[in-house]
Amino acid sequence: MYGVSGKVTIDGEPAKNVQVTFMPTDATLPVASGNVDAAGNYVLVSGVDNRKGAAAGSYKVVLSQLESLEDAESRYSSGKGGPPPVPKASFPKEYASVETTPKQVDVLAKPNTIDLEIPGLK
Numbered sequence: 001m002y003g004v005s006g007k008v009t010i011d012g013e014p015a016k017n018v019q020v021t022f023m024p025t026d027a028t029l030p031v032a033s034g035n036v037d038a039a040g041n042y043v044l045v046s047g048v049d050n051r052k053g054a055a056a057g058s059y060k061v062v063l064s065q066l067e068s069l070e071d072a073e074s075r076y077s078s079g080k081g082g083p084p085p086v087p088k089a090s091f092p093k094e095y096a097s098v099e100t101t102p103k104q105v106d107v108l109a110k111p112n113t114i115d116l117e118i119p120g121l122k
Contacts, residue, residue, distance in 0.1 A: 001046060001053035003112065008020055009116070031046065090120075
């Protein structure tokens with residue numbers, strides 16, 4: 001595994017409440033993912049054992065919008081409970097699926113910094 005970190009920006013601003021997932025084009029490699037922090041930074045972990053980094057190879061980048069802390073607290077304090085609502089994505093919908101994402105990156109056999117610039121919603 002090789003370290004992978006970077007920054008995700010959407011329309012030039014740090015992404016918020018987003019998970020970035022690297023889906024390998026080689027099915028023998030594990031999926032790697034990481035949550036984006038408030039400044040837009042992420043660090044990938046791979047496989048079921050959450051090993052830091054990702055295997056060297058080519059990946060399609062998929063984004064998932066996460067529920068914000070404010071939304072979770074509001075739902076909890078309202079007593080509604082139940083499953084979390086599906087948050088509205090802050091990025092174009094094609095980035096939410098491995099079949100349609102236009103973003104592909106390569107993880108090299110060394111520490112990697114991979115910054116992801118995503119266009120905003122139009």
